[in-house]
């Protein structure tokens with residue numbers, strides 16, 4: 070299912086003149102500090118290897134100075150790697166000549182910057198068309214495209230404003246629009262939301278996730294914020310001191326940290342001991358009852374853009390889940406009442422149970438988890454991402470509702486998986 | 496102590512200049528003749544234009560650059576010069592200032608661009624510019640005089656050398672000061688070096704470059720006045736005459752005319768410079 074689009078092997082970057090000395094020292098197994106002392110050279114990153122799949126959000130995490138930006142900038146050679154190979158879409162980009170490199174940058178990658186990096190002398194529209202302008206696309210065509218992406222990021226009507234007239238959040242929307250207008254497969258985002266204040270940052274994260282549902286880009290996202298990493302990342306890579314410590318899904322990282330460094334990062338997640346299922350669940354909407362037929366189920370799923378829906382009886386007690394496939398099958402078989410078909414059953418949890426206990430189940434289950442009360446009445450559902458986001462959140466008073474909505478698995482992915490439930494973002 | 500002989504710096508310079516003169520003197524001379532004829536003709540033409548037309552042109556530029564207040568100030572100032580019967584020397588000076596400034600900019604800005612993009616060139620250029628700027632300005636008059644003899648051409652030559660450094664320095668600085676991430680934007684989207692220069696570096700550096708051009712303009716004016724010593728003519732000649740004959744009142748009249756011209760040029764360029772400064776521009 071997953072097709073690799075980026076494959077990095079043995080990537081090393083040494084800053085300073087005559088990096089060969091440092092390479093030899095590295096081969097002998099000397100440490101970064103020793104090399105700095107002996108040769109005066111800084112090892113930015115050492116022997117990094119990872120792959121990124123098409124359509125995934127790959128997050129690179131680490132403390133300041135751990136080499137995150139260096140890794141990202143090697144991917145489009147804003148920083149020239151000292152050693153190693155970077156294969157993107159089948160081409161080793163470390164071998165590209167100047168002209169090929171320009172073409173590669175124009176067509177394959179687009180970048181979003183921490184400090185927005187908008188050109189101050191250009192309007193929002195003129196900033197947004199920048200990439201296409203560089204490619205020599207006609208004014209009419211590039212502006213048409215730019216206007217579309219500006220609308221997509223919610224900046225319709227702001228085309229003629231200058232960057233100095235925008236708030237931070239809006240500036241980064243322009244930064245995002247500029248990158249999206251380029252229509253490149255790969256988005257490189259270096260702490261793109263770090264300069265924004267917390268509320269706006271969450272908003273932008275949500276926005277990115279919902280855009281990602283529509284556009285299905287491959288995103289390499291740098292951050293030093295664990296919440297952000299867990300919320301956005303399909304997989305997360307941890308860097309320490311220029312070396313790769315662990316790569317894994319959010320679940321793997323939080324449940325099996327590779328070492329103390331990662332463990333320290335994810336310690337905040339221990340709040341799972343006190344957070345209960347009721348704290349992290351979201352409203353179970355929509356619901357259908359046993360009296361409804363497959364046609365109603367299909368209509369509701371279509372309306373809400375989801376691929377499965379919970380079925381309850383008159384007392385709101387959980388009966389099961391019906392998936393698109395099952396509903397279609399039932400309809401074709403002429404069944405008109407859900408009573409007559411076998412419903413699927415996902416994991417179930419009581420409202421007051423600590424989420425910790427359910428983590429493993431949630432991670433593995435393809436169906437959303439049902440939260441029920443004493444009488445087995447359905448009072449909420451938990452989708453995979455919402456738990457981790459809630460657990461990682463340092464601030465206890467966060468708005469669970471918002472976070473969860475953003476964390477619902479993308480509809481397109483859910484549909485592929487065949488039976489995964491979850492609500493779409495509007 | 497006295498046993499160490501004096502280093503023959505003056506002789507060495509003299510010899511170099513003599514060598515240059517004997518090898519290139521002829522060529523320089525004919526160039527000089529052609530150039531100064533050009534300037535004379537231009538001055539004659541401009542003097543044929545009615546004085547009030549020129550005042551109105553300046554007023555219009557002032558109005559466009561900064562608004563009606565500067566326009567009115569310009570009209571009053573220039574009329575005052577006319578009234579003092581200094582119109583002809585004023586035009587002479589104006590032409591020399593503009594020619595010198597334009598030549599300084601035409602050479603200075605590209606040099607600044609190269610320096611801004613190449614660390615090596617920047618390192619070589621900096622001490623030369625320091626030297627050019629700290630040398631007392633009238634020292635430049637001597638070689639200028641030698642190469643081109645007396646007249647307007649050596650005046651322009653000396654003025655250009657004196658006035659060019661800010662154009663170079665500010666362009667260099669402006670380009671260096673373009674934030675790294677803006678340059679990265681250009682590169683990350685696949686710009687050629689030319690696109691990077693014209694779409695990112697120059698526009699972002701423009702306010703700084705304009706400040707340098709403004710300084711070049713001011714230095715041109717001050718040098719053109721001094722260059723009266725080698726026959727530049729214009730307002731400076733009047734000042735020189737007043738000094739040598741101790742005519743205080745006359746010196747004051749010429750001095751005021753120079754000041755008026757300086758203020759008008761300065762404000763005009765500030766206005767133009769500001770219109771490039773997007774931050775201010777946005778809020779209009």
Ligand SMILES: Nc1ncnc2c1ncn2[C@@H]1O[C@H](COP(=O)(O)OP(=O)(O)OP(=O)(O)O)[C@@H](O)[C@H]1O
Nearest residue numbers: 084111112113132133134135136137138139140293
């Ligand atoms: N141009 C450079 N010259 C020399 N050393 C550099 C350069 N750029 C980065 N480094 C060094 O390489 C290491 C990694 O830097 P990098 O910028 O990749 O870190 P980072 O993880 O992005 O940190 P931050 O969170 O602060 O942005 C650091 O030790 C840094 O000092």
Ligand SMILES: [Mg+2]
Nearest residue numbers: 137138139259
């Ligand atoms: Mg960084």
